[in-house]
Structures are given as structure tokens and as C-alpha cells.
Amino acid sequence: MKMNENNNSKSYLSSSLYGRAGIGLLYTLIIVCMGVATIVEKLNGKEYVGENIYGAWWFITLWGLLAVVSLVFLVQKKVHKRAAVFLLHISFVVILAGALVTHLTSQEGVIDLRIDEDVTAFVDKEHNVCHLPFKMRLKSFDIQTYPGTDATMDYRCTIDVEYEGRIEQMCVSMNNIGKAGGYRFYQSSYDEDGQGTHLLVTHDPYGIAVTYLGYLMLFVCLLWTMFSRHTRIRQLYHAATRPLAIVFAFVFVANASATSQPHTLIPSHSQSLIPPQPHKVSSEIAHEFGKVTVLYNGRLCPINTAATDFVMKLAGKASWRGYSADEVFVGWMIYYSEWEQQDIIRIKNEEVGRMLGVEGQWASVSDFYTSNGEYKLRGKANDASLPDATRKAIREADEKIQVVGMFYSSEMLRMFPLKTQPQPSIPSAPSTSSTPFLTWHPPGSTELPLGTPAAEFQFINHAMDYLVQSILVNDVAGAKQMIAKIKLYQHEKAGDVLPSKTVTDMEILYNSLLSARWVVFLCLTLSLILCLLLLSGKIARIAGVINYVFIASQLAYLTLLFVLRWIVSGHVPMSNGHETMLFMALTTLVITILLMRRIPVLAAMGPVVASFCLLVAMLASGNPQITNLMPVLQSPLLSIHVATVMVAYALLALITLIAIQGLFLARGRKQAELERITALSQLMLYPAILMLSIGIFVGAIWANVSWGTYWSWDPKETWALITLMIYAIPLHRSFMPSSPAHYHLYILCAFLTVLMTYFGVNYFLSGMHSYA
Numbered sequence: 001m002k003m004n005e006n007n008n009s010k011s012y013l014s015s016s017l018y019g020r021a022g023i024g025l026l027y028t029l030i031i032v033c034m035g036v037a038t039i040v041e042k043l044n045g046k047e048y049v050g051e052n053i054y055g056a057w058w059f060i061t062l063w064g065l066l067a068v069v070s071l072v073f074l075v076q077k078k079v080h081k082r083a084a085v086f087l088l089h090i091s092f093v094v095i096l097a098g099a100l101v102t103h104l105t106s107q108e109g110v111i112d113l114r115i116d117e118d119v120t121a122f123v124d125k126e127h128n129v130c131h132l133p134f135k136m137r138l139k140s141f142d143i144q145t146y147p148g149t150d151a152t153m154d155y156r157c158t159i160d161v162e163y164e165g166r167i168e169q170m171c172v173s174m175n176n177i178g179k180a181g182g183y184r185f186y187q188s189s190y191d192e193d194g195q196g197t198h199l200l201v202t203h204d205p206y207g208i209a210v211t212y213l214g215y216l217m218l219f220v221c222l223l224w225t226m227f228s229r230h231t232r233i234r235q236l237y238h239a240a241t242r243p244l245a246i247v248f249a250f251v252f253v254a255n256a257s258a259t260s261q262p263h264t265l266i267p268s269h270s271q272s273l274i275p276p277q278p279h280k281v282s283s284e285i286a287h288e289f290g291k292v293t294v295l296y297n298g299r300l301c302p303i304n305t306a307a308t309d310f311v312m313k314l315a316g317k318a319s320w321r322g323y324s325a326d327e328v329f330v331g332w333m334i335y336y337s338e339w340e341q342q343d344i345i346r347i348k349n350e351e352v353g354r355m356l357g358v359e360g361q362w363a364s365v366s367d368f369y370t371s372n373g374e375y376k377l378r379g380k381a382n383d384a385s386l387p388d389a390t391r392k393a394i395r396e397a398d399e400k401i402q403v404v405g406m407f408y409s410s411e412m413l414r415m416f417p418l419k420t421q422p423q424p425s426i427p428s429a430p431s432t433s434s435t436p437f438l439t440w441h442p443p444g445s446t447e448l449p450l451g452t453p454a455a456e457f458q459f460i461n462h463a464m465d466y467l468v469q470s471i472l473v474n475d476v477a478g479a480k481q482m483i484a485k486i487k488l489y490q491h492e493k494a495g496d497v498l499p500s501k502t503v504t505d506m507e508i509l510y511n512s513l514l515s516a517r518w519v520v521f522l523c524l525t526l527s528l529i530l531c532l533l534l535l536s537g538k539i540a541r542i543a544g545v546i547n548y549v550f551i552a553s554q555l556a557y558l559t560l561l562f563v564l565r566w567i568v569s570g571h572v573p574m575s576n577g578h579e580t581m582l583f584m585a586l587t588t589l590v591i592t593i594l595l596m597r598r599i600p601v602l603a604a605m606g607p608v609v610a611s612f613c614l615l616v617a618m619l620a621s622g623n624p625q626i627t628n629l630m631p632v633l634q635s636p637l638l639s640i641h642v643a644t645v646m647v648a649y650a651l652l653a654l655i656t657l658i659a660i661q662g663l664f665l666a667r668g669r670k671q672a673e674l675e676r677i678t679a680l681s682q683l684m685l686y687p688a689i690l691m692l693s694i695g696i697f698v699g700a701i702w703a704n705v706s707w708g709t710y711w712s713w714d715p716k717e718t719w720a721l722i723t724l725m726i727y728a729i730p731l732h733r734s735f736m737p738s739s740p741a742h743y744h745l746y747i748l749c750a751f752l753t754v755l756m757t758y759f760g761v762n763y764f765l766s767g768m769h770s771y772a
Contacts, residue, residue: 023069034722091215116138136160156187311344438494572639577762645692651687656751662674662744688727689727689731692727
């Protein structure tokens with residue numbers, strides 16, 4: 001009897017080991033295949049990887065085998081006795097089943113509609129004609145723009161659907177799906193004449209329902225697991241927060257000779273060759289002119305925004321030698337020959353500097369041209385004999401000269417609105433609206449429409465002349481009076497769409513805060529110093545008080561930036577890389593404040609993560625422009641998707657810092673403290689995985705609403721799935737080594753997938769998420 005028990009025990013152990021090995025092998029193969037596929041897609045295109053990897057029988061088989069082997073393993077380990085954990089794993093199987101059903105049974109294609117023409121079929125991906133069980137007729141198509149601009153806000157079409165003698169009206173727009181007879185229609189594109197539209201068509205009667213059931217199960221089970229008494233979370237919480245004498249094993253070696261020296265700019269010319277300072281326009285006039293509204297970058301904003309962008313792009317900062325952005329902008333309009341001689345353009349590459357004949361990092365506009373007016377960098381950006389880094393630097397320098405050209409063409413001064421007859425976004429398209437259409441013109445415009453009243457024609461062409469004359473004779477009152485007349489003209493012609501004075505002042509404040517880069521470096525420096533003091537235990541009480549004040553100040557600063565950007569842009573600021581990093585910094589500080597009393601180590605590490613997020617936001621985007629949202633981004637699901645993912649990334653960043661501390665503790669053999677922070681790391685991993693899972697699958701729902709497919713194997717979503725799978729491994733103790741040091745080393749390496757997802761995809765790969 002005992003021999004049978006021993007044999008059964010050995011058999012169970014053997015099958016368990018084989019099951020674990022099989023899951024590990026399949027799991028690793030799938031992760032590697034997905035990662036390689038994103039690189040192959042960069043080289044060979046989306047259709048190639050879709051056909052040969054993501055849609056290939058062997059890849060689908062890998063997922064199927066993983067699901068089957070995992071289910072067998074769960075039964076063997078009797079996980080079904082823990083309902084929350086078991087159903088959580090079952091939800092992933094349901095999601096995979098839904099994806100398989102969609103792959104096998106769904107139809108996808110495109111339908112072309114013309115106004116008042118009946119259509120009864122669409123063309124699928126294989127170019128086959130598929131008949132619909134109803135008749136469709138396009139009644140109207142309209143391109144909606146943001147108020148007062150020509151920037152597209154939405155595409156909207158109205159369609160009559162005739163089915164068995166009944167006619168029902170269907171509206172399709174971005175983020176608004178049309179549904180008829182089990183078919184779903186999504187706005188895709190339109191004909192150049194504005195008389196037709198192209199819709200994506202999907203017919204997936206079973207797969208979407210099964211997949212959404214899996215998403216619902218996953219969400220419920222994740223929350224159930226978080227609050228269940230039968231999981232490790234409560235145990236980890238007590239282990240992470242139990243009272244201990246906090247002795248950190250960080251050893252920091254301070255090098256007194258490493259103190260930074262004051263940075264002094266070395267002028268590119270000798271003192272005798274430095275051109276005289278250009279005439280300075282009255283700061284009062286420049287500041288008042290900066291409040292005038294212009295159409296810039298597709299939106300209505302104060303001239304201060306255009307001026308700040310102009311100076312930032314040239315000099316890398318929002319001021320120059322005591323001149324504010326407004327003073328540079330207005331001064332350059334008048335004393336352009338003087339400003340062309342100023343060393344205001346920053347050149348980072350020494351080789352480019354030598355091509356221009358300058359020393360150091362600064363050049364003037366005149367340095368880009370020979371005495372004969374020839375452009376010194378002409379054709380060099382495409383010179384294959386030059387290193388890639390040099391050609392890239394040449395292109396960056398070219399862009400700065402193009403900005404100057406854009407300034408001279410008055411593209412930054414479209415400040416005179418005119419109400420014209422209704423015009424569609426497509427010149428040849430007939431008008432579909434009776435609402436007067438606003439066009440914005442620069443001073444002295446040669447594109448004023450025929451029939452422009454003589455008074456308006458004269459004002460648009462000569463208002464700036466009078467302003468310039470007042471500035472030249474230093475007539476501050478006369479200049480302000482002319483600026484007031486320009487504002488009055490704008491209110492008469494476009495008062496219903498102009499930003500309010502409050503919003504304008506807020507945007508100018510936001511520009512000044514965002515351009516103050518010294519704040520970012522101050523935050524980073526203080527956070528690192530305070531982190532070192534707190535973790536080393538030196539003057540911990542004083543450092544703790546200072547740290548609390550610093551966290552509160554940093555949170556107030558970030559909150560102000562976030563709220564101002566929200567008010568100015570008119571949408572939740574989570575639509576690009578800068579905005580998401582700003583939100584991640586804000587989220588990190590909120591998490592820190594909520595948990596630092598229970599988990600003191602977060603008070604030291606939270607501000608560091610937030611400061612690095614601010615630094616990345618600044619370096620990655622330079623001076624990020626506020627723009628109108630792309631139509632597809634105007635969905636509340638976007639805010640939920642981005643917010644949950646960025647909360648997850650903030651938690652994973654904190655866990656990574658804890659991993660670094662854990663590795664130091666492991667070397668110092670501080671076992672009690674090591675076990676405590678290991679439990680803390682594992683505890684924080686649960687909500688991180690929760691938020692990442694919710695973010696990914698809310699993103700899938702958003703994709704289904706916007707693009708007609710909930711999973712398209714875009715590189716960003718593929719790497720997000722890889723990140724989720726990599727970080728899910730430590731939650732399964734049977735697949736992780738018991739050594740805390742190995743655990744922290746794994747967590748440290750795992751953060752590379754977060755970096756790849758957020759930065760690597762944007763800079764090295766491509767896809768639908770390139771805007772983020």
C-alpha cells in the first residue's frame with residue numbers, strides 16, 4: 001500500500017514537473033515569437049507578419065497548446081478549489097477562444113458609398129464580393145471642424161438602411177459604430193469630391209461576444225483576487241508593513257571632487273566680432289501683442305504660444321540673453337536684419353558647426369549662408385558619405401532654418417479672421433452646411449477672397465504697418481491702441497470661437513511654467529539628494545521633513561501643469577508621449593502620498609520616479625505643442641486606457657527601484673530587511689498587473705470601437721502584452737526561484753519590457769500608436 005502511495009506521489013511529481021516545463025517552454029516561445037514579429041514587421045510590413053506569424057497555423061497552435069497544458073496543470077494543482085484564482089486563469093482561455101472564433105468565422109472588408117446610390121455588397125480582404133442582407137444608401141456626408149479652424153474634428157455620414165421593406169436611418173462617425181443586421185460599420189475615409197465615403201465592415205456574430213465575456217470575467221476575477229482572503233496579498237501586506245528598524249543597506253560613495261562647476265557659454269566668435277544687441281521692443285508692447293489670438297498649429301491660441309515655440313525650436317529655451325519669447329518674436333518682425341546676425345540657433349553637432357564655420361554651439365541665420373547667398377548645408381542631409389549621426393544633426397539644423405522661413409512667410413501670424421461662404425474641407429466638394437466658415441489670414445495676405453469689403457481689406461493689409469510704426473517711434477500708447485483694435489476686429493468676426501481672456505492667460509502661464517526647464521532639473525537633483533539621505537539614514541528626521549514639503553510642492557506643480565493643459569487643450573491630456581509622462585509623474589506622487597505612511601521607502605523613491613518622468617517628458621518632446629485631438633482619439637475610453645496603463649507603469653517603476661535596493665540588501669546579507677522589501681515588491685506587483693490588464697483590455701475595446709478590431713497585433717499592443725506576460729511570472733511561485741536576490745534581478749530586467757513598450761516602439765518600430 002505504501003509502495004503504491006510512493007509511486008502515485010512520484011507520478012504526480014513527475015507530471016507536475018513536466019507540466020511546469022511544458023508551460024514554461026510554450027510561454028517563452030510565444031513571448032520570443034511576438035517580440036521577433038514586431039521587428040520583422042518593421043522590415044517586411046504588417047501584412048507579411050499577419051500572414052506568416054500572427055495568423056499562421058503554428059502560432060495559433062502554440063497558443064492552443066499553452067491553454068490546454070495550463071488547464072491540465074491547474075487541475076493537477078487543484079487550483080479550482082480557489083475559485084477566484086481559477087476563474088482568473090479561465091478568463092484568459094475564454095479570451096483566447098473568442099480570438100480563435102473571430103479568426104475562423106468573422107468577415108472584414110470595405111464598402112464604398114456614394115450619395116443617393118444603392119449598395120448591397122462589400123469587398124473583403126481577399127477581394128471577394130460579399131452580399132449584404134439589406135440595401136444601403138448614403139444620404140449625407142459631413143466633415144466637421146474645430147470651431148474657428150479648418151482642423152478636422154469628425155467625419156459623419158447618414159445612411160438609409162432598407163431591410164425587408166423597412167427603412168432605418170444609421171449614423172456613422174469616428175468612435176460611433178453603425179450597426180445593421182449583425183454587421184458593424186466604421187468610418188474609414190472619403191472621396192475627394194466629398195460625395196462619397198468608405199466604411200470598414202465587420203461581421204463577427206460570435207467572436208466579439210465570447211471575447212467581451214472573457215474581458216468581463218477577467219475584470220471581475222482581478223478585483224476578486226485583490227480582495228480575497230485566500231490569496232497571498234494579505235500575507236504580503238502584513239510582511240511588507242510590519243514594524244521594523246529600517247536599516248537600509250545602500251552604500252553610497254560621495255566623491256567631493258565630482259561637484260559640478262558653473263556652466264559658462266563660450267561665444268562662437270571673439271568679443272570684437274560679436275554683433276551688437278538687436279533693438280529691444282518695449283516689453284509692455286511685446287507682452288500685450290503676445291495675447292492676440294492666432295490660428296497656429298491647427299488651433300486658436302495666443303501669439304505667445306507661437307513665439308515660445310519659435311524661440312524654443314531655435315535656442316532650445318524660451319528666452320535668449322534676457323529677451324523673452326514675445327520680445328524676440330516682435331523684435332524679429334521689425335529688426336529682422338539685426339536678428340539674423342545673432343547667435344540664437346543652437347548647433348549640437350561639432351561637424352555641422354564646422355560646415356557653418358562657427359565654433360561652439362551657437363550660430364546665426366547668416367552663418368547658414370555664404371556671402372553669395374548660397375545655403376551651406378544644401379544637399380548634405382542626403383550625403384551618404386557622411387555618418388548617420390552627422391546627417392541627422394544636419395536635418396535638425398535644416399529644420400531650424402525652415403522654422404525661420406515659416407516665420408517670414410507669416411504662417412505664425414494668421415490673426416485676421418474672415419467669414420466667408422460655407423466651404424468644405426475638400427475644395428471641390430459641395431457645401432453641406434449653411435454655417436459661415438472662418439478663414440484666418442496673415443497680415444498683408446494675398447489670399448483674401450474676392451468680394452472682401454474694402455474696409456476689412458485695408459485693415460488686414462495695413463494694421464500691422466501702423467503697429468510697426470508705433471513701435472519704431474516707441475509710441476507705447478499708440479501700439480497698445482492698435483493691438484486693441486486688432487483684438488476688437490477678432491471679436492467682431494470670430495467672437496463666438498475665440499478663447500476667453502481667462503483661457504488665454506492660463507495658456508500664457510502654462511507656456512511660462514513649461515519652458516522653465518530649471519524646475520525639472522531642480523526636482524531631479526533634490527529628489528536624488530533626499531533619496532540618498534533617507535536611505536542612508538543620515539539626518540533622516542530633517543531630510544524627512546524636507547522631503548514631505550518637497551513632495552507636496554512637486555505634486556502642486558504637476559497638478560497645476562496638468563490642469564492648465566487640460567483647460568487649454570479642451571480635452572484630458574493623455575493623447576501623446578509628453579502628456580502620458582506628465583500623468584505618470586502625477587500618478588507616482590499620488591501613490592507615494594497614499595502609501596508612504598505605511599511603506600516609508602516610497603517617500604524616498606516616489607519623487608525620484610516622478611522627477612525622471614518629468615525629465616523624459618522634457619527631453620522626448622522638447623517644447624510639446626498643444627494640438628486638437630485626432631478624431632479617433634476623441635473617446636472617453638482613451639482616457640481610461642491611458643490612465644490605467646500609466647498607473648501600472650508608475651507602480652512598476654517604483655518596484656524597479658525597490659529591486660535595486662533589494663540587490664544591495666542581498667549583498668549586505670540583511671535578511672530581515674530583504675524579506676520585508678521583497679514582500680513589499682510582490683505586494684505592489686498585484687495592483688500593477690491589475691491596472692496593466694485593465695488598461696490593455698480597455699484599449700482593446702477602444703480599438704474595436706475605433707478601428708473595428710479589438711486586437712490587431714500593433715507593435716505597441718504586442719509589447720504591452722509581452723510586458724504583462726513577463727510581469728505575471730513572479731505572481732506564480734512555482735515558476736520563480738525562491739531566492740529574493742534572483743527575484744529582484746528578474747524584476748530589474750523585466751523593466752526593460754516597459755522601456756521597450758513605451759519608448760522602443762515609438763522610436764524604433766512603427767504602428768497605430770506612433771502618436772503616443
